[in-house]
Amino acid sequence: MSPLELGRESAWLSREEIDQARDKVPILYVDLLPVRVDDRGVVTGIGLLLRMTDGRITRELVSGRVLHHERLRDAILRHLEKDLGPMALPRVPPSPQPFTVAEYFPTPGVTPFHDPRQHAVSLAYIVPVAGDCAPQHDALDLAWLTPEEARDPLLLADLDRGHDVLLRQALAHLGFPI
Amino acid sequence: MSPLELGRESAWLSREEIDQARDKVPILYVDLLPVRVDDRGVVTGIGLLLRMTDGRITRELVSGRVLHHERLRDAILRHLEKDLGPMALPRVPPSPQPFTVAEYFPTPGVTPFHDPRQHAVSLAYIVPVAGDCAPQHDALDLAWLTPEEARDPLLLADLDRGHDVLLRQALAHLGFPI
């Protein structure tokens, strides 16, 4: 089934049906850190989405649900395309091993990750993107930061739901000081 | 919420309710390879469950669903205890990074993993167990094999659903020839 068909299938599920599943099982997500790399594979830029959330500007990773019957790599591609546009040319990692797994609970404090809507378990990947990125849908903008800028506590305060922790964990996995 | 309470909550979900979730979203699993290790951390034994499935003996990894509101490490403990008994003393890995992620589809051939009941996504971990293991529930027996025995093609043919592939991937991650 192509990502397009999956999008349609998802549209067929009513809000109510999704909510029913959310009440019964953990929901599978992918959390994605889009990065720019140079010729030596060094990360030179980290892409964060800017969104307007409850009248306040927040930053976040690319993130989204894995659909029924959807391959993980198709979910990764679909969410990057949805948020960065169709010309982003993401280089999906060839291995399924995530650099970490984030457990989001509706109750804050159970883990560093929090999602008021649901219990979600998210596989986290770093994805180099080689093309032109244009923020889509409800994202106001996409900001590219250097790895050094991405450690700024003021900036990290703009990330909700524990995405500041996940960003630091990604930087750590990349070998950067944090 | 303790594993016990979660077990109860799960019991409250009717078969019908689980089936409804299975029709809508991928179901999150853990696949676990129980191992014996020596003082140097070398794996000396690999535990496989023997079950009677459709009148034929099959071997399989410890495997099971992550429940709503359950931490991954609690799911790992619960399933090991369920299959190996309460005295197995599993050493749950301190890091959430799985060695691989297995995608099970109801249609055979989409991936090496197959589950006729559902689309399941499983985080795979190797878990040393230090205590006494006693097979529980519907498991006939628990067989400890050396890493060399675990590569035997005849034995691997007894593993269904792609568990033979997952076992080889675990051996590869452990540094053994496969």
Add this chain to the structure above:
Amino acid sequence: MSPLELGRESAWLSREEIDQARDKVPILYVDLLPVRVDDRGVVTGIGLLLRMTDGRITRELVSGRVLHHERLRDAILRHLEKDLGPMALPRVPPSPQPFTVAEYFPTPGVTPFHDPRQHAVSLAYIVPVAGDCAPQHDALDLAWLTPEEARDPLLLADLDRGHDVLLRQALAHLGFPI
């Protein structure tokens, strides 16, 4: 120091000097599996070098020593360029975490890996290459195999020093059946 300068510095070390180091400490290597990937990140081709070794054709991974004062990612680039040519456009992994570490001993059987010249410890990475590859130096040819072809036991018999084991471990890490 640039890879070019490092090459020169290395040239200054006589064979005797390298042999002296080999007698005292483990020598650090990188083992590299060049792969072709499609737009979804699926590995479609695996590059193996064909060499003439002692009058017999052998296959091997790209492999080589990390030089004094050389960064790991520069060693990865240098060895890929040396064997695949300057137009291979390798995508060096952004994270330093290798998928495995191979320990080569001069005595066969200590580990699955064997190097008659030395005790070497090798960090293993999978590296997508996007450009044109042209075998260089003493390599006869570069053969691209599908992941399925790469599992052929007859072909694996052409890999010396445990590179057959390392190739299978890489396939396992990529999620392929092995």
Add this chain to the structure above:
Amino acid sequence: MSPLELGRESAWLSREEIDQARDKVPILYVDLLPVRVDDRGVVTGIGLLLRMTDGRITRELVSGRVLHHERLRDAILRHLEKDLGPMALPRVPPSPQPFTVAEYFPTPGVTPFHDPRQHAVSLAYIVPVAGDCAPQHDALDLAWLTPEEARDPLLLADLDRGHDVLLRQALAHLGFPI
């Protein structure tokens, strides 16, 4: 060859001989974070060594060289035993995949890691210890910190050579906020 014999062999190498190797090739190290874990595998304590370095108290990870002809897991055991004593009962990870690789250069600033004596490349592992730890040799003391305490910037300032970065990277790999 047993760790004991290796220790002897190492003793045979004069300071001059080691220095000669240091001038020619990167030296292979292991960096080890000893941890206490509870029954669910949650890290509850992180062990840092206190040393007197140049008249000032510093904290550091367990760290040391891999010897000629020594297996990685034997080097891990030897260094933990050397610093934590013979009753520490370390649980050496069954897989050789390190959580990161740290590159130490004699010139500060090339990477976050710095070693004035040499170019060293270090495989980093988290190692649960189950027994009694007693600091040995030139270590003044071993301090057990909670993961929260280990994030204290004042404490992190006591770690030299980039061990503060490595400690944070280990916490990130364990899933803790950093």
